Amino acid sequence: MNSNAPNISADGRPVIRQLDEAAVNRIAAGEVVERPASAVKELVENAIDSGARRVSIEISDGGKTLIRVTDDGCGISGPELPLALCRHATSKIDGSDLLNIHSFGFRGEALPSLGAVGRLTIQSRVSGLEAAEIAVAGGKAAEVRPCALNGGTVVTLRDLFYATPARLKFLRSDRAEMQAISEVIKRLAMAEPSVGFTLRDVSQGKDRTTFRADACSGDLFDALRARLTQVMGGEFTDNALSIDAERDGFRLTGLAALPTYSRGSSVAQHLFVNGRPVQDKLLVGALRGAYADFLGRDRHPAVALFVDCDPHLVDVNVHPAKSEVRFREPGVVRGLIVSALRHALAEAGHRASSTVAGATLGAMRPEPMAPRVYQMDRPGQGALGAAFRAQAPARAPEPAGFAEFSQDYSGRIEDTPATPSESLPLGAARGQVHENYIIAQTEDGIVIVDQHAAHERLVYEKLKRQMAERGVAAQALLIPDIVEFSADDLARLMSVSDDLSRMGLTLEPFGGNAVCVRETPAILGEVDSKALLTDILDELADFGQSQLVQEKIEAILSRVACHGSIRSGRRMRGEEMNALLREMESTPHSGQCNHGRPTYVELKLSDIERLFGRT
Numbered sequence: 247m248n249s250n251a252p253n254i255s256a257d258g259r260p261v262i263r264q265l266d267e268a269a270v271n272r273i274a275a276g277e278v279v280e281r282p283a284s285a286v287k288e289l290v291e292n293a294i295d296s297g298a299r300r301v302s303i304e305i306s307d308g309g310k311t312l313i314r315v316t317d318d319g320c321g322i323s324g325p326e327l328p329l330a331l332c333r334h335a336t337s338k339i340d341g342s343d344l345l346n347i348h349s350f351g352f353r354g355e356a357l358p359s360l361g362a363v364g365r366l367t368i369q370s371r372v373s374g375l376e377a378a379e380i381a382v383a384g385g386k387a388a389e390v391r392p393c394a395l396n397g398g399t400v401v402t403l404r405d406l407f408y409a410t411p412a413r414l415k416f417l418r419s420d421r422a423e424m425q426a427i428s429e430v431i432k433r434l435a436m437a438e439p440s441v442g443f444t445l446r447d448v449s450q451g452k453d454r455t456t457f458r459a460d461a462c463s464g465d466l467f468d469a470l471r472a473r474l475t476q477v478m479g480g481e482f483t484d485n486a487l488s489i490d491a492e493r494d495g496f497r498l499t500g501l502a503a504l505p506t507y508s509r510g511s512s513v514a515q516h517l518f519v520n521g522r523p524v525q526d527k528l529l530v531g532a533l534r535g536a537y538a539d540f541l542g543r544d545r546h547p548a549v550a551l552f553v554d555c556d557p558h559l560v561d562v563n564v565h566p567a568k569s570e571v572r573f574r575e576p577g578v579v580r581g582l583i584v585s586a587l588r589h590a591l592a593e594a595g596h597r598a599s600s601t602v603a604g605a606t607l608g609a610m611r612p613e614p615m616a617p618r619v620y621q622m623d624r625p626g627q628g629a630l631g632a633a634f635r636a637q638a639p640a641r642a643p644e645p646a647g648f649a650e651f652s653q654d655y656s657g658r659i660e661d662t663p664a665t666p667s668e669s670l671p672l673g674a675a676r677g678q679v680h681e682n683y684i685i686a687q688t689e690d691g692i693v694i695v696d697q698h699a700a701h702e703r704l705v706y707e708k709l710k711r712q713m714a715e716r717g718v719a720a721q722a723l724l725i726p727d728i729v730e731f732s733a734d735d736l737a738r739l740m741s742v743s744d745d746l747s748r749m750g751l752t753l754e755p756f757g758g759n760a761v762c763v764r765e766t767p768a769i770l771g772e773v774d775s776k777a778l779l780t781d782i783l784d785e786l787a788d789f790g791q792s793q794l795v796q797e798k799i800e801a802i803l804s805r806v807a808c809h810g811s812i813r814s815g816r817r818m819r820g821e822e823m824n825a826l827l828r829e830m831e832s833t834p835h836s837g838q839c840n841h842g843r844p845t846y847v848e849l850k851l852s853d854i855e856r857l858f859g860r861t
Contacts, residue, residue, distance in 0.1 A: 268362060268385035270333070278359045281417060282309025282406055283426035285364075288356035289401050290434055293317035294441060296399065299461060302444045303431060308423030310406055310414070312448070318398040322370040324378030327390050330368065331382055333358045357401075361385060363413070364406045370399040384409040420449070428457055432477045433523040435459045436516055436550055439473035466499065474501060474550050478514065482507070482548055487594055489551065491586035494578045495559060498586050500551040504594060505540035505835075505842040507548060514548035519560060519571050521552070526570055529553070531785075532580040536587035539710075539800060540835060541842040553579060592834035671831050672846065675823035682814040684823045691850040697818065697826065700845040701811035703836050704829055710800070718799060720750035720765040727763040727775035728756055731783075736761055738786050739779060746782075749795040753779075767799055808840075 254260060279285050286303060293301045296319025306312035322330055333355060360366050361382035371377035377395035381388045407413040417423060428445060435443045435457075445457040462472040467488060475483045486501035503514075517529045529551075537547045561572045573579050672695070673688035684695040731739065736759050743753045750767030763775040782795070812818070818826075830836040830845070839845055 267333075278355050279363060279406075281426065282313060282423050283430045285309065285313055285360055285403060285406060286315070286427050287430045287434070288360070289313065289315040289403070290431065290443075292356065292401075293319055293399070294434065294438055296320050298398065298441060300442045300444075302446070303427075304446050304448050305424060305427055306447070306449045308417075308420035308449075309427055310417065310420070310423065311404060313403040313406065314400065316398065316400045321372040321397065321399055322368070323372045323375055324390050324392075327368060327370065327378060327380040328387060331358050331361055331366075331380065331387055358385075360403055360406075361387070363409050365404040365408065367402045367404075368399065369393050369395050369402075371395045371397050373397060424456070431457055433516060436470075436473060436477055437518055437521045437523055437552075439469040470499075470550075471501065478516075478548070478550065482514070486548070486550075487590040489586050489590055491582060491589070493582040493585075494575065496553060496555045496575075496579055496582050498551060498553055498582050500549065502551065502587055502590060503548040505537060505547065505591070505838045506844045508541055508545040508842050509548055510545065512546045515546060516550045518550075518552045519562070520554055520557065522562060522571075524569055524571055528573065528576050528580060529583065532583035533587070535580070536584045536591075538796075539588075539840075540591065540838060545842050551583070553583075595831070595834055595836070670827070672827040675820055675827060678818055678823065681817055684818070684826070686823075686827055688848070690852075691848060691854070693827075693846055693848050695827070695830075695846040696839075696844075697812050697816075697823075698814045699839040699843065700826060700830055700836060702808050703839050703845060704826075704833055705811050706840055707833055707835065713799075718748070718750040719768040720752065721768040722765050723763065728760050729763065729776045729779055730758075730760050731779070733759050735759075735783050738783060742782075742786065746795060749799065751778075751795050767795065769799055 278288065282305075286305075286309060290301055290303065293315055296317060298317035298319035300318050302316040304312065304314040304316075357366070357368070362385040365381070365383040367379060367381045369377065369379040377393050378390050379393040379395075380390050407417075418426075424447060431443055431445050435441070439462040442461040443457070443459045444455060447454045447456050459473060459476045462469040462476075464472065467490075471483055474486075482503060483501065485507040486503045489498055489500050489502055491498050500518075512530070515530070515533065517524055517526065517533070519526070519529075533547065533549060533551075541547060559574050561574075669689055671688075672693050673686040675684055676687045676692075677685045678697075679685060682697055684693075684697050686693040686695065736755070739753060739761060740755060746753060750765060750769075752763070752765035754762045754764060756762040761779070763779070766773045766775070778795075778798075812826075837845060
């Protein structure tokens, strides 16, 4: 007989029965503990909530056979250990206000859930009291007994899912599980710069530290920048903009990378709400909207952003793993993120990421074909002059420099006026090569500009300014389009009808579940109304808001800018090249084209000298 079959009464009716405590805990564990990384997250969050300043995590076999978390927090007294293993027992809230939450944990489910599916041991000591430990396996707890421990808490979890072996079949390889654990620790490390973290892999008798982040001191931004350098690398912090903005009780802080420092996936996007790492559709959608004008759909920005607010303005109790939140005023949060990021990107002006120069130098660096020969004794000026005269072509004298290239379409030098100064950020134009690349000289290096990409961004920004000043022109349809949707989809569309109207798309209810499309943005030309509205609904479902109409309009402007910009292959005079450089310096976002690629590369003289072995 199937033990999981429901109780059946004599008349064949299912009978309600109370599940035992072990079954309840195993069910709860299925929600809270999805994989070893989930268990690590819960235990490390408990350690942080205890006031720990150092947290050490030991992992064996991807967390399947051993997870041990050691902290120097306040500890748990011996008499409280059995209570800590009871469901919904917690020291973090009193239950009177489920919104006033200032800690990572508050449900009181993690420890009993882990004890229900694995072999759990807790050793802890409160300052001034004796250390004690308790063990639980498969939901059955042993008696509390004394142990040896200097302070803090050590939680050891062995044989995860031994009580529910079917769950083991859904786990990935040890390496993949270890990678997931590492990501969890890194996110928590970003949230708590003042706490030191050490992650060690002790599989098969080895002891290898895979991640270490020492506690960071200083003010908010100094400590955060130092921690993000430890976790995300110096390249990220070197190419990121500081964000600090407030609106209606919400504050946004953190770092956001320049568009030219983007990634092929969203792995470098880290979002936090009141210090809690989250994966929230609203925040991801806002981030996408903020960078929509600077990155293609296949590129993703790198950010570490922290939203802080009164706990009553956000509900963190909407997901068992607490990875999603719900804001009371989602529009305010989205507007704050979009405006703060766009303002920071605008203030960055023409700046492009330093990694562009590094990638350029890497591409230019020749492969060593033979042992390098160093010139030990450099010749004097007289010897150099004699050598130059000996190599000069036997023909009529010509102006000094590279003027012989002046009639060559692949490279030439223009006489540039003396007014542009090399002290300006993009320097003074010195020449043009291949009718597409401007070479400018700065005080300490050179700048190579893609003239078409740079001018395309300049024209695009001008078109956007004009559209913002004059509004989006709408064209009235001679015969309005009537489109049928479900009641829910119709309500969702009408909830954003005002926003769509500002972009030139006018909708009206048409009775029943139909919507009437009366006007469309003129710049889009002929529009398939149903397809457009369906795509908008998809975005609303995915991100909670839609920027599709605006993105389509901006895509048209981008194409117009492309056709209206300086074409590759056009020869430019010296004054034209310098005018382009000066306009780039005064135009926001000119450091990248409309798809996030750099418009110029800056190479320092010291880097160029290294290419030739002169250092």
